[in-house]
Amino acid sequence: xxxxxxxxxxxxxxxxxxxxxxxxxxxxxxxxxxxxxxxxxxxxxxxxxxxxxxxxxxxxxxxxxxxxxxxxxxxxxxxxxxxxxxxxxxxxxxxxxxxxxxxxxxxxxxxxxxxxxxxxxxxxxxxxxxxxxxxxxxxxxxxxxxxxxxxxxxxxxxxxxxxxxxxxxxxxxxxxxxxxxxxxxxxxxxxxxxxxxxxxxxxxxxxxxxxxxxxxxxxxxxxxxxxxxxxxxxxxxxxxxxxxxxxxxxxxxxxxxxxxxxxxxxxxxxxxxxxxxxxxxxxxxx
Numbered sequence: 001x002x003x004x005x006x007x008x009x010x011x012x013x014x015x016x017x018x019x020x021x022x023x024x025x026x027x028x029x030x031x032x033x034x035x036x037x038x039x040x041x042x043x044x045x046x047x048x049x050x051x052x053x054x055x056x057x058x059x060x061x062x063x064x065x066x067x068x069x070x071x072x073x074x075x076x077x078x079x080x081x082x083x084x085x086x087x088x089x090x091x092x093x094x095x096x097x098x099x100x101x102x103x104x105x106x107x108x109x110x111x112x113x114x115x116x117x118x119x120x121x122x123x124x125x126x127x128x129x130x131x132x133x134x135x136x137x138x139x140x141x142x143x144x145x146x147x148x149x150x151x152x153x154x155x156x157x158x159x160x161x162x163x164x165x166x167x168x169x170x171x172x173x174x175x176x177x178x179x180x181x182x183x184x185x186x187x188x189x190x191x192x193x194x195x196x197x198x199x200x201x202x203x204x205x206x207x208x209x210x211x212x213x214x215x216x217x218x219x220x221x222x223x224x225x226x227x228x229x230x231x232x233x234x235x236x237x238x239x240x241x242x243x244x245x246x247x248x249x250x251x252x253x254x255x256x257x258x259x260x261x262x263x264x265x266x267x268x269x270x271x272x273x274x275x276x277x278x279x280x281x282x283x284x285x286x
Contacts, residue, residue: 003211004081008114009162012138015113025143031150038179039132041155042202044105045071045232045255069279070245073134073234074099074272075108075259076125078116082213085116087263092121093128098269099262100129103276106155108134108257119151126152134183138162145174155181155202160191161210169198183234192223201231204257208237217244224252242278 023031076092079085087095096107109125110117117137125133135153139145140162148156158171168184175182185204186192195203205223208215215238224233235253239245240261248256262271 004213005161005210008081008112008138009140011114012112012140016141016143019147020143023147025146028143028146028150032146032178035149035152036126038149039130039154041106041132041134041181042232044132045073045234069103069276070249071105071255072103072272072275073106073108073255073257074102074104074262074268075110075136075257076117076121077108077110077259077263078121080260081114083260086260087266087268090263093124095263095268096125096129099272100131102269102272104131104272105255106132106134108136108259109153110259111135111137111151119147122148122151122153132181139171140167142171142174145171145178145180149178149180153180155183157183157185157204159185159210160194161185161187165194165198168194172198172200185236186223187219189223196229196231202234203231204234204236205253206236207239217247220248220253221251227252242275245275 076090076095077086078090092109099107107125107129109122111119111122122133122135132154133152134155134157135148135151136157137144137148139148139156139158145156156175158168160168163171172182172184181202182200183202183204184195184198184200185206186195187206187209192203192205205220207217207219217238220233220235227233232254233252234255234257235248236257239248239256239258245256262268265271
């Protein structure tokens with residue numbers, strides 16, 4: 001029986017093949033070369049937003065100036081294959097500006113059509129805000145990496161569940177060559193081990209199983225139990241409340257990718273502002 005990820009991957013291969021007929025590989029490489037200089041995605045998460053009281057790994061990431069606010073990667077996400085429409089009428093540029101006003105460190109833009117997203121959404125966000133942007137999609141070949149850079153992405157998501165180790169290394173190397181960061185995403189112990197092995201500086205732990213779309217926030221806690229590496233950890237999916245952020249922070253997450261809970265109800269600035277406000281006025285110890 002095929003999983004949701006298998007179905008998306010099969011459709012994505014056909015989609016990319018069709019896009020290559022519209023914009024040739026030679027043309028997309030040239031577009032990427034003309035794109036504005038990438039913004040520092042990892043630096044945006046590192047600079048002073050870490051609200052923790054203790055120095056925990058990753059050591060270099062945590063040793064810099066710290067403040068009382070968490071590093072939030074706020075997501076532009078129109079819909080979900082499992083839950084349908086999230087924010088009808090969403091305008092990417094408007095929502096991105098609202099996120100930044102509320103304190104987002106970076107913006108994630110879902111560009112996959114299964115989530116009703118597109119590269120036009122990413123372009124609109126790039127033009128609207130100054131913070132770094134993550135292209136969140138199902139990326140498996142170099143064409144998509146060049147495509148991301150051409151559209152203005154500063155970081156790309158690479159999902160270990162759909163890539164062989166050699167493919168992962170190759171795509172990471174290409175992203176570095178283009179000046180982009182890579183958020184390498186794991187969901188289980190094996191995938192987390194692969195992320196550590198390739199030495200990426202940014203590891204995402206997705207609390208949602210992409211084969212079943214079941215979400216369990218304890219996934220981050222389990223994978224970080226005993227972790228002593230230097231990668232910056234981004235917790236993804238199932239993060240709805242201040243308590244969730246505190247819980248994942250305690251486990252060792254250094255940044256938090258949040259989308260659906262901010263968008264439902266149509267008030268993303270207010271929702272993110274409420275999360276940020278909860279950490280204001282805290283002393284060195286919680």
